[in-house]
Amino acid sequence: MTKWKPTFEFLLLLVCLLALTGCDGSKQERDKAIAEAEKAKAELAKVKAALEQTQSERDELREYIDGISKEWEKAQSELAAVMQAQEELQYQVTELTEERDAAIAEAKDTQVIVERLREQLREKTGEIRELEEWNKELQATIQELQGRSEQIDEEMGEELYEEPNEESNEGIADGNNV
Numbered sequence: 001m002t003k004w005k006p007t008f009e010f011l012l013l014l015v016c017l018l019a020l021t022g023c024d025g026s027k028q029e030r031d032k033a034i035a036e037a038e039k040a041k042a043e044l045a046k047v048k049a050a051l052e053q054t055q056s057e058r059d060e061l062r063e064y065i066d067g068i069s070k071e072w073e074k075a076q077s078e079l080a081a082v083m084q085a086q087e088e089l090q091y092q093v094t095e096l097t098e099e100r101d102a103a104i105a106e107a108k109d110t111q112v113i114v115e116r117l118r119e120q121l122r123e124k125t126g127e128i129r130e131l132e133e134w135n136k137e138l139q140a141t142i143q144e145l146q147g148r149s150e151q152i153d154e155e156m157g158e159e160l161y162e163e164p165n166e167e168s169n170e171g172i173a174d175g176n177n178v
Helices: 004-021 027-177
Strands: none
Touching: 004 027
């Protein structure tokens, strides 16, 4: 606006001079007014050229700003896409982390179960060994008892076999005595 203020003042002066040239005045004043008018025309031509250059620069700046605005919008769009992709990746990372943590917890639980089962297996194996030892002892005892039983049966068989003979001998002896 400061560029236009002197131009408007100059144009106002030019109009006033032109108005005064129509008045009866001396030739000198008239020549002076014409010279000033010519000077004003030249100044006006400079101002018009400056105005056209300023308008041209303004149009270039507008195009430049439009280009920058389009690039800015494109960059904003790309940034939004990158941010969305980052959020999706963060969500996936969070899901994978949760899955990993759950798998680790499950593996730890499984490891505890495996250790517990191993301990139970050791205990059961020990119990089985004890039972096998008892079984061997019982088998040995059974065989020993069977051996004794057979021995007793044999002894009993011999005693039974011998007793009737002795009784018959006694009866014979008693019968002889009678």
